Structure formats: structure tokens, C-alpha cells
Amino acid sequence: MVVKMLFASYGVEKYSEDHIESSTYLLRYLKYRAPEMNESNMAFPSHTDKSFLSILYQNHVSGLEIKTRDGDWIDVKFPPKSFVVMAGDACQAWSNNRVLSPNHRVTLEENGKETRYTIALFTFLSKMVEVPQELRAHEKF
Numbered sequence: 001m002v003v004k005m006l007f008a009s010y011g012v013e014k015y016s017e018d019h020i021e022s023s024t025y026l027l028r029y030l031k032y033r034a035p036e037m038n039e040s041n042m043a044f045p046s047h048t049d050k051s052f053l054s055i056l057y058q059n060h061v062s063g064l065e066i067k068t069r070d071g072d073w074i075d076v077k078f079p080p081k082s083f084v085v086m087a088g089d090a091c092q093a094w095s096n097n098r099v100l101s102p103n104h105r106v107t108l109e110e111n112g113k114e115t116r117y118t119i120a121l122f123t124f125l126s127k128m129v130e131v132p133q134e135l136r137a138h139e140k141f
């Protein structure tokens with residue numbers, strides 16, 4: 001569904017079925033216990049995902065931050081029971097840099113007591129990433 005919407009928004013929906021058929025999936029469960037006294041609150045250092053898309057679901061304990069194109073770190077607010085969809089490096093390559101695969105990290109509240117749980121579903125392409133013909137011109141940065 002997300003792939004269909006993404007492809008449609010760039011006018012290349014006709015490639016979405018083929019893309020979905022070539023997708024593989026990895027599900028990861030993450031547990032972040034609250035930092036102890038004098039322990040770093042950087043629970044997951046800054047990185048980009050290598051996936052095509054990353055779909056995240058968290059419990060009520062926040063902590064995910066994303067770096068914008070302007071270099072500002074912003075907190076990601078998950079409304080209750082919602083998913084966050086983030087582009088990975090393969091999506092940035094596929095879109096010829098139109099979509100940003102953002103740097104992101106997880107920092108926990110200094111005096112927080114609660115454990116953060118996340119479920120992350122990563123989608124990957126089982127073949128070489130190919131930029132659709134329609135997106136090849138006008139490379140965007």
C-alpha cells in the first residue's frame with residue numbers, strides 16, 4: 001500500500017507490482033531499557049537504514065529523532081497506535097535523491113524509567129535498484 005502510494009505520487013505506479021513482487025522483509029524487535037544514572041541516553045546512534053522502506057511501531061515511550069535536510073534534529077511523535085514510515089537508502093537511490101533517507105537516532109529521557117519497545121519492518125529489494133525512466137532526468141539534491 002505504501003509502495004503503491006509512493007509510486008503513484010511520482011507518476012510511476014505501473015512499476016509498483018513488479019517492485020512488490022521483488023521485495024523481501026525483515027522484522028526486528030527492539031528493547032531499550034531506561035538509562036541508568038551516568039549512563040548515556042543515546043540508545044541507538046545516528047544512522048540511515050539500508051532498506052527501501054522502514055515501518056516503525058513503538059510503545060508509549062518516545063525517543064526517535066530524525067535529521068532534516070537542513071540539519072535540524074526533530075522529535076518524531078507517534079500518535080497512539082500509529083506507524084511511522086521512513087525511507088531507506090534504497091528508496092533514496094530509486095527516487096534519484098527526491099526522497100531523503102534521513103539520519104535518525106534514538107535518545108531516551110535522562111530520568112525516564114520506562115522501557116521503550118519498537119517493532120521495525122524493513123523492506124528490501126531482492127534485485128538491483130533501478131531508477132524509473134521517468135525519474136532519471138532532473139536529479140534533485
Ligand SMILES: O=C(O)CCC(=O)C(=O)O
Nearest residue numbers: 030049056064106118120
Ligand atoms: O527504535 C526506533 O525507533 C528506531 C530503530 C531503528 O532506527 C533501526 O532499527 O534501524
Ligand SMILES: [Fe+2]
Nearest residue numbers: 047048049104
Ligand atoms: Fe534505523
